[in-house]
Amino acid sequence: MEVKGSHEDKSVVSFHSKDFINLQCSRRDLTAAGRYQYFMGTIIDAAEPLVMVKDANEIFSDNKITCIFVLGGPGSGKGTQCEKIVEHFGFTHLSTGDLLKAEMESNSENGTTIRNMRKEGKIVPSEVTIKLLQRAMQESGNNKFLIDGFPRNEENRAAFENIMNIQPDFVFFFKCSEEERKRRILNRNQGRDDDNIDTILKRFKVYEESTLPIIEYYRSKGKICEIDAERPVEEVFEVIYRQLVERMREGTDVEVCRKEEKAV
């Protein structure tokens, strides 16, 4: 299938399906028709099912570190969506909560500090968290990172920027009501030591007092990509997917494959 419009603002996309489809079109002409959407810096047929990128290298530059922070209240679905992003884009997902938990369980010298902080829902000092992040980033051999649950306060943010000298490309902010988040955490059933009502309420308070200002900081820098995380998992992911590809790739060729072929 080939669609052609005027060559103003031309984009090309190849769909990796049974047969390849090339679209060469004008963004204005096609989106005006209502059926087409601007997607991945290209025009796509909105009637087509959501397509999936095979590998992050097809979209994200290989030459620099790509760093996306994923923020949102406890229970907003950060871990759930990060897993899906990894599955489709090949990022390395680093959950700072998980890294700290593993460090606590390894009986390292910081174990007791982490255990006490987690119990109170408090934020572990940056030097501990950043060391874990640094190690995990080096060991990954990747240069595309989704950093989940970090930075959680001003100290985290400033320390990361100073020590790592990396700025996030942008920040996903998962917006979700406290009521829904509480319901999700109480149903999470992962045997987490901090998913009890006392600690949950403490975490919510720390989130409001310490993490929301960081979100506002990134908003003032134009780096926030706000996601309605109240919706069902697949709907949230669809929005994230579109945001990711749109933000990171503008007007270049991309090879993508259909969702159903991803399972092959």
Ligand SMILES: Nc1ncnc2c1ncn2[C@@H]1O[C@H](COP(=O)(O)OP(=O)(O)O)[C@@H](O)[C@H]1O
């Ligand atoms: N969009 C959603 N709708 C309903 N439940 C969700 C949604 N996203 C995640 N969950 C569930 O809510 C719980 C918390 O999600 P999780 O990804 O662990 O959140 P976070 O990492 O932000 O604390 C998990 O049990 C997960 O399966």
Ligand SMILES: Nc1ccn([C@@H]2O[C@H](COP(=O)(O)OP(=O)(O)O)[C@@H](O)[C@H]2O)c(=O)n1
């Ligand atoms: N950057 C971080 C992330 C987590 N943590 C600690 O780890 C706990 C669990 O964090 P998490 O990200 O796994 O879970 P949620 O609170 O997002 O559900 C937090 O309550 C903090 O005590 C931290 O101190 N610093």
